[in-house]
Amino acid sequence: MEHTDTGRLKFYLTSIKQVFSFFFSLGKQARKTKAFYLLSFLPVLISFVIKFALIFSEHRDIQGIYIFTNIIMAFYLQFLILVLALFFGTSVCSEEVEGKNLTYLVTRPIPKMSIILGKYAAYTLLTIFMTVVGVVISFVILNLGDLLDFSLYKILLKDIAVLSLGLMCYMAFFTFFGTFLKKSIMFGLIFSFGWENVIQYFPGSTQRFAIAHYLKSLLPAPTTGRFAFLIFRLEPTSPAMSVFMLFLITVVFLALACLLFSYKEYILED
Amino acid sequence: MNPVIQTDKLSKWYGNVLGLSDVSIKIEAGITGLLGPNGAGKSTFMKLMTGQLKPNIGKVLIQGEKVRNNSKLFSRMGYCPEYDVFYDELTGWQFITGMLKLYHFSSPDVEKKARKAMEIVELMQDKDRVIRSYSRGMRQRLKFAQAIAHEPEILLLDEPLNGLDPLGRRKLIQLIKTYRDEGKSIIVSSHVLPEIEVLTNKIVLIHQGKIFAQGDIHYIRDLIENHPHMISIICSNRRKLASKFIKEEYVLKVEFGKVKNRVTIETNDRDKFFSSLPSILMNNDIEVEEITSPDDNLQAVFDYIIGK
Numbered sequence A: 001m002e003h004t005d006t007g008r009l010k011f012y013l014t015s016i017k018q019v020f021s022f023f024f025s026l027g028k029q030a031r032k033t034k035a036f037y038l039l040s041f042l043p044v045l046i047s048f049v050i051k052f053a054l055i056f057s058e059h060r061d062i063q064g065i066y067i068f069t070n071i072i073m074a075f076y077l078q079f080l081i082l083v084l085a086l087f088f089g090t091s092v093c094s095e096e097v098e099g100k101n102l103t104y105l106v107t108r109p110i111p112k113m114s115i116i117l118g119k120y121a122a123y124t125l126l127t128i129f130m131t132v133v134g135v136v137i138s139f140v141i142l143n144l145g146d147l148l149d150f151s152l153y154k155i156l157l158k159d160i161a162v163l164s165l166g167l168m169c170y171m172a173f174f175t176f177f178g179t180f181l182k183k184s185i186m187f188g189l190i191f192s193f194g195w196e197n198v199i200q201y202f203p204g205s206t207q208r209f210a211i212a213h214y215l216k217s218l219l220p221a222p223t224t225g226r227f228a229f230l231i232f233r234l235e236p237t238s239p240a241m242s243v244f245m246l247f248l249i250t251v252v253f254l255a256l257a258c259l260l261f262s263y264k265e266y267i268l269e270d
Numbered sequence B: 001m002n003p004v005i006q007t008d009k010l011s012k013w014y015g016n017v018l019g020l021s022d023v024s025i026k027i028e029a030g031i032t033g034l035l036g037p038n039g040a041g042k043s044t045f046m047k048l049m050t051g052q053l054k055p056n057i058g059k060v061l062i063q064g065e066k067v068r069n070n071s072k073l074f075s076r077m078g079y080c081p082e083y084d085v086f087y088d089e090l091t092g093w094q095f096i097t098g099m100l101k102l103y104h105f106s107s108p109d110v111e112k113k114a115r116k117a118m119e120i121v122e123l124m125q126d127k128d129r130v131i132r133s134y135s136r137g138m139r140q141r142l143k144f145a146q147a148i149a150h151e152p153e154i155l156l157l158d159e160p161l162n163g164l165d166p167l168g169r170r171k172l173i174q175l176i177k178t179y180r181d182e183g184k185s186i187i188v189s190s191h192v193l194p195e196i197e198v199l200t201n202k203i204v205l206i207h208q209g210k211i212f213a214q215g216d217i218h219y220i221r222d223l224i225e226n227h228p229h230m231i232s233i234i235c236s237n238r239r240k241l242a243s244k245f246i247k248e249e250y251v252l253k254v255e256f257g258k259v260k261n262r263v264t265i266e267t268n269d270r271d272k273f274f275s276s277l278p279s280i281l282m283n284n285d286i287e288v289e290e291i292t293s294p295d296d297n298l299q300a301v302f303d304y305i306i307g308k
Helices: A002-029 A031-040 A042-055 A064-098 A102-106 A112-142 A151-180 A184-199 A211-217 A239-263 B042-049 B071-075 B092-101 B107-120 B136-148 B166-181 B193-199 B217-223 B238-245 B270-283 B298-306
Strands: B005-014 B017-023 B030-035 B057-062 B077-080 B154-158 B185-190 B202-207 B210-216 B229-235 B251-255 B262-267 B288-292
Touching (some): A031 A042, A031 A112, A064 A102, A064 A239, A151 A211, B017 B057, B017 B210, B030 B166, B030 B193, B042 B154, B042 B185, B092 B107, B092 B136, B166 B193, B210 B217, B238 B262, B238 B270
Parallel strands (some): B030 B185
Antiparallel strands (some): B005 B017, B005 B057, B202 B210
């Protein structure tokens, strides 16, 4: 019995790995990925412009890490990871249905859940890579004079970890909605730029219904500066609980996506 | 012989639209042609057989096993979909190997099987081109390659000859026949009768979601025995021949048409007609050049049965 269970687990894991490797390789070549790479390099351009402007401005004393943190807050956390997760997450299922390529996947000897998990993993890794490259380059540009200050790297690593967690969680959420809804992008836009941006500022427990709340709870709150309001929160959740919640949301939505994908009937329209 | 595919009261609706209704059939090894006009329900049937759709009523069994969510069954099945869709950014080789990897083959096996499949469909030279740049015929061949690459026992081919040039069509037909000779079970759907006719005489006629008839061409012929039957004769004296037949009760219509010396006779009793024909010809000294039965092919059978 144990042997059978081990064999089954191995079969599932191998299936996920094969789907992952297929879609990771496909994702790297996709036009969509190239377009989003450009978008993810926007903060690099902004960082470059700011750095250049600072050289000729009176505010040369402004620290690069301060600007970097604000870019993480304003651009990456509030915009980029949401957009990437929205477009890649919903497409885990919907691009297969709309492109009718689903027919090739569901007629292979792999469990349906492995299609969702493998593709989710491939796209999550791709989006993390896209994000991290931009973050690192922005960090280097903005902290050119302080690159030997190793304490800054701790901030960088923490930011990368939080953004990766955010991508993992949002991707799982949108993967589920991609398997569930036909017009998942519309729903995702309302959720990302409506719900997430509003609910996190509600007092009391309500703010805990936003994924952004847990992500921001993991980052230090800037007390001053133009973007301080973006991190404003009444009751931050503890870091351990935040990480737990982010993992829980990921697992729950991925499990729902797998379940739905396995039993839902997708009719490929002519 | 155990049926390879068995359906019992299989029915499928898309909302209020009927896809397939009450289909109970048994399909055995060899080539079976699934024949019907566009929108008849062939693709719905194919999708139900490959577990892509859930039946509303009834069940489908492949080699005695249920299909839907039975992923292991797919290592024994190959499916060529009707849609002309691919992961266009991939090369033909990446597509075939990528699909083969999903069968859990080792890397050398994937390479070997992909090479074999690409050679069979004669795409080896173009294997490194992106699929987007393939012609319609090449795409069709690639679709076929992905269905056969893992050497399945059962092949389900949904309109496999679409988009192929005559040469490609002939090669693919030959290939399908080779698979039949190897003892594989093949189900080919088509709305083009001559395509099915050259592949097999074991057919399933499907129209408006229902199976109109199943069996070989002779069985189908028996089914329509009471329907009018056309016999066309080119002879030395068509008017004389026509005058002899017009008196007979089993003759419904006589037509001369445009072709010189040809007379077409419609009868509701084929046997009586052919038993009296030799004596009429001999007694009246009529020489016959050709006797054909314009409706003795699948098109006619099909038209009769669906009442066109």
